Amino acid sequence: MKPGGMRGVQVAAVAGRGIRRKYALAPALSLLLFFCAFWTAAPAGAAEGTTQAAHLADRLRDNPVYVTDQLPREVPRSTAPDFARAAERTGVPTYVLVLPGQSADDGEALLGAVHDRLGRDGLYVLVDYLEVTDAVAFGVKAPAEDALTVASYELPYDAGPLRSFERFAEVVAQGSEKAASRAEAARERYSDSGAGEDPEARFIGPTDRENQAFLTGIALTGVPLLILLLGSFVRRWRRRLPSSRGNPSSGNPSRLPRGALPGIALLTAVAIALGASLTFDQTTSSAAQAPTAADLSARVDRVVKGLKQDPVYTDPESQQVLDAGQRARLRDRISEFGRSEGGGPVFVSVVPLMTEDESAGNADAFASAVHTGLGRDGVYVVADPLDGDINAVSYGLPRVPNRSLFDLPESVQYDDSEARDHQLGDRLGQFMTFVEKAPRTDEPDYPATDRAPEPVDDHALAPLFSGDFWPGLIVGAFAALVVFALLAGVLAIVGTVLRRRNPAPLPSGALHFEAPTDPSLTYLRRTARSELLALQREFTDNPEQAAHIRAWDCFDGAMLLVDGDVDALADDAVEPASLVAVIVLSRAGRAALSTEADSDDSNSNSNNSYNLCCGLNPLHGPAVSRHHVRISAEGRRRSLLPVCQMCRETAIVEPGTVHTLRMTLPGTGPGRGDRVPYEEVTGPLPAVRDGIPQLINQIRESTSVR
Incomplete structure (x- = not known):
């Protein structure tokens, strides 16, 4: 009944009795009835505002469970029988409204208005597309608040509205005493004031599936490849151990048959693929049922x-x-x-x-x-x-x-x-x-x-072997190489320790260079002088080595930078860039002489002595390969540079930090301003990125020597 309707009926009844008693009051009563009718009919807006509660009450009059037709992707109307079966377990008359969460600012007020229109006592429950949101008991004894607390705290956020209502109905059926105890336990365990635990989610999202696919791809290539690499390496490593050298036949009993290692790697790949399929078997990201x-x-x-x-x-x-x-x-x-x-x-x-x-x-x-x-x-x-x-x-x-x-x-x-x-x-x-x-x-x-x-696309998860699975295969291969390099390094150290009593001699050409990233001017002067003097002594002590063309070119280039006077390295006349060039040329010359001493084949000298220096820091020594590296923290631009082994591994394992290995030089001029990347300085030094011969040519051109 509309607001004011009952009052109109009451006034009309009183007026009727008055008319029968005394007809003289007819004009006054008619006027009173006119105002009452006006009062009843005037607030049209209010009457329109009651449409929501009246409409919902009519729906509950036909069926105590009403599921809206506005949420088919999350709560289809075809799930109404499931809600009805759960409502029957409460033990009290239960009226359920499944509506959009924004249907009412105050759920309890809406339930109260619906109860007033329906005129039936019972437990009134409001459910949105996520969970039970409000519940009020009218004229029946039901632990509505405690049941709400339990359903809210005990279930994960993605449990879905049907499961939330089923848990709510389960608690109501337990009675007030058990419901209160269970609600208190839920608050102590899950609330922020208690342990603060969150129930584990039932479903995963698209991002989780991408992570699963990526991890599967990494494992599928990384683990088998690591088995192949480590298996071959360990087999060679064991043969170099002292025990193997003393008893060559000692390793034969444990030797794997030919083809066993690839077979193990293949079986591992199959096991990983099968295990991932069984472990990551989720197909949907929601509890929603498919709508008809x-x-x-x-x-x-x-x-x-x-x-x-x-x-x-x-x-x-x-x-x-x-x-x-x-x-x-x-x-x-x-x-x-x-x-x-x-x-x-x-x-x-x-x-x-x-x-x-x-x-x-x-x-x-x-x-x-x-x-x-x-x-x-x-x-x-x-x-x-x-x-x-x-x-x-x-x-x-x-x-x-x-x-x-x-x-x-x-x-x-x-x-x-x-x-x-x-x-x-x-x-x-x-x-x-x-x-x-x-x-x-x-x-x-x-x-x-x-x-x-x-709707089937709303919550369907992508197949496991799709999307990020393919990049994962590539990352897995790189990860296997990196892990192999690390483990191989550890095994090499272990092997060195085990062979301490009979150490293998280091190659004479192996040089251990000091290579600070931001060398001071004092360091550069001291190191340039010592390196150039060392190269000069090797020529002095062994005059026949002067015939080594590569070493002599390096020595000649270094001497051109100091005008033929090694003592000039102690003065300010030589710029930091020239000092670095002197160090690089001196070390390259000594490396060439060392290679000459270890080889009788003069034609192999130029191949063994290094031509390319590390492009990030020439003081690192010879480059082992070219690699795309970031030379600056700003932006993502990369440059293809020759790099030493250390810089190469850093570029692979931690590419975001490789720019920190880039050498900078002290500023020039009286004030010695900010440091400058070595390849941006003026003079011959930047040519070192193209090789030692190019650096020597630039030095000769700058000093007008042909």
Whole structure:
């Protein structure tokens, strides 16, 4: 009954008795009845506002469990029997409303209003697309609050509304005493003031599946490849141990048959693939059940049926944002526009749009479905009572082309006020004014059909062997190489310790260089002098070595930088870049002489002595390969440079830190300003990136020596 209705009935009854007693009071009573009738009928807006509770009460009158048709992607209407079976286990009359979470600002107030309209005592429960949100017991004894607490705390956030209600009903059925004890235990374990634990999630998301696929790819290539590399290395490593050298046959009993190692690697790969498939067997990311075709079309059919009777349809399950007067004025504007020249039908649907509905929250997709169901051309307007957005699509109406709707003012399309009704009545009136002034076109406009994604795609997880699985294969191979390098290094150290009594001699050409990243000027002068003097002594002590062309070219280039006087290295006349060049050339010359001493084949000397220096820091010594490395912390630009073994491993394992190995030199000039990367200085030094011969040529050109 509408507000004021009972009071009207009571006044009418009293007035009737008064008329029978004394007819002289008829004029006064008539006036009183007129005011009572006016009081009852006047608040049209309030009467419209009761539509939501009255509509829901009517639904519960037919069935104590009502599942909305607005959440088919999360809670299809076909799940109503499951909610009904759970409600029967509570032991008290239970009325369940499954509605969008935004259906009411105050769930308890909505349940109270529905109870008043229905007039039946029982446990009233409100469920949204996630969980049980509110519950109130009217005239029955039920631990509603404790059951809410248990369902909220004990279940993970992704348990789903059905499981949440089942847990709620289970606690209600236990009675007040057990429910209170269970609620207290849940608060102590899961609340922030207690242990603060979170129940483990039931489902994984797309990001988790990407991580699973990536990890599977890494393991699928990394582990078998590591087995192959380590197996071969360990076999050679064991043969070099002292025990193997003393007793060559000692390792034969444990030697694997030929082909065993690849077989083990293959079986490992199969086991990893099979184990990952069984472990990561999730196929969905939500507890939502797949909706039927009827679930997906139910709300559209309801709206179409309403628009056939009235061009303005307001969702009865939502709070009313248009009063009777606003709806009447909007109908008049629509009728007037339909009769105007070039005008046509306008259909207004005041319904909420959510990602859980049949259109996945897409206004154009919803309008397209309604247009298909209604089968009439015109302007289809979708006004959302939740956030106040207004969207419109024109089908076959020359007066209103869709390109003009793109220019709909933002003040009309979006609500920038804080009004509860989002000023939808006024803004829909402004929309009609905009439509009336829209430019004419020669041909009708039929937009492309906009379809919502299939519900099966909403929560379906990608296959395990897809997406990031493929990059994982590549990363796994690189990871295997890195781990192999580390383990090989450890085994090499262990082998060295075990062979201490009979150490293998180091090659005479192995040089252990000092190579600071930011050397001081003092260090450069001291090191350049000592390195150049060492090279000079080797020529002095062994005059026949002067015939070694490569070593002599290095010595000649270094001496050109100091004008033939080693003592000049102690003065400020030699720049830091020249000092670095002297160090590099001196070390390269000594390496060439060392290689000459170890080889009788003079033709191999140039191959064994190093030509390329490390491009990040020439003081690191010879480069082992070229590699793309970042030379600066800013940006992601990389350069292909020759790098030494250490820089290469750093570029592979920690590419984000390799730029810290780049050598910088002290500034030049009186003030000795900020340090400068060595390749940016003036003079011959930057040519070292192209090789020692190129550096020597640059030095000779700069000193005019041919």
